[in-house]
Amino acid sequence: MASSSSNKSPENAVNSASELVAGKRLRASDVAPWMFLGPALIIFSIYVLFPVLESIWLSFFEWDGLGEKTFIGFGNYIELFDSDQFWTALTNNIMWMVLFMLAPPMGLAIALFLNQQVYGIRLVKALFFFPFVISQVVVGLVFSWFYDPSFGVLNSVITFFGGDPVSILADEDLVTYGIIAAGLWPQIAYCMILYLTGLNNLNHEQLEAARLDNAKGWKMLWYIVLPQLRPATFIAIVVTVIGALRSFDLVATMTAGGPWGSSTVLAYMMYEESIFNYRMGYGAAVAVVLFLIMDIYIAYFLWRMIRSEK
Known part of the structure; x- marks a missing residue:
């Protein structure tokens, strides 16, 4: 018995040492x-x-940013949902979401146009890419001048064809559409970049097989190209809505919320x-509502993405 135990002891020592080393490696990998x-x-x-948690906590207080906070519970939210200004702002955000959905298909159309090998196409790509590079403030100033009823290009064209000048940024019914049009300019450029990247990564074997089957034009786009661009489309839609x-x-930059909000x-x-009305708690309540809307939207798209991967 003694001899057998002595014979096994070196093997046991080696095994225990290897287990110890493996345990250390496992812990290091963890x-x-x-x-x-x-x-x-x-x-x-x-x-x-x-900051998110602090904003949620602050939304339950009345605070001017300087003095003592006063706890008012859901008072800010009750006032917020009774405010006409809040519903106007929410309606405008919905209009932004709906009309911004024009950016992905328009970006795709421009990307398909630019995805060809012709002389000077790089210069054309740079021109289409330019709106994405410049600041939103610059975009706002450019479109403010473009809409100006005195010297703006838009009204110059309208008057050239015999129409009357239109002050878009001073018209309550047109101002939101004018600002959204300005926002679409760089957003379309961003979607174009996403789709150009996706077009450069298409599976050429599938394209060649489709050509051998006489697939071309709309059939090629619908059955071969667009399914491979699904990841780019997903990112474009998510970023556009956000x-x-x-x-x-x-x-x-363009209106400061006017005319008349x-x-x-x-x-x-x-x-x-x-900032202007010194109502930090009320402003935090607006931020929380906007944050919840974004969270619901992002959670829905993440769920769709995970389900499609499974």
Whole structure:
């Protein structure tokens, strides 16, 4: 018995040593991802998660940003949903979402046009790419001049054909459409870039097989190209809707929510109530409502994406 146990002891020692080394490797592999994720999670918690929670907490108070906070419960939300200005801003945001859906198909059409090998196409691509590079503030100023009833290009064309000048940014019925048109310009350029990237990554074997089957034109686009562009379409739609909900720069630059609040959106209403009216709690309530709308939308699209992958 003694000899047999002595014979097995070296093997046991080797096995235990290997198990110890494997355990250390396993623990190292468990810790390594968190070491890489740790700094990002800390920054995300400080600059994103904490401000979101603080805004939700602040929305239950009445506060001017300087003095003492007064807890009023759901008072800000009750006042918000009774406000005509809130429903105007929400309606404008819905209009932004609906009309911004023109950006993906228009971006796809331009990408299909630019996805060809002809002389000078790089210069044309650069011209179409230009609106995405410039600032939203610059876009707002350019379109403000474009719409100007005195010297704007739009009204010059209208008067040339015998029409009367139209002051789009001063008309309550037209102002939101004018701002959305300005926002579509860079958004179409962004969608165009996404689709150009997708077109460059198409499966050429599928394209050649489709050509051998005499697939061309609309059939080629519908059955071969568009299914391969589904990831680009998903990103384009998600980013476009989020951009419509976050619309602020153009409204602030072109009209400041006017005339008489007819062009305001939720993001600008939050800014106006918090900064100009010194109602931090009420502005936080607007921010929370906008945040919830974005969360519902993003959660729905993530669910659709996960379901399609499964």
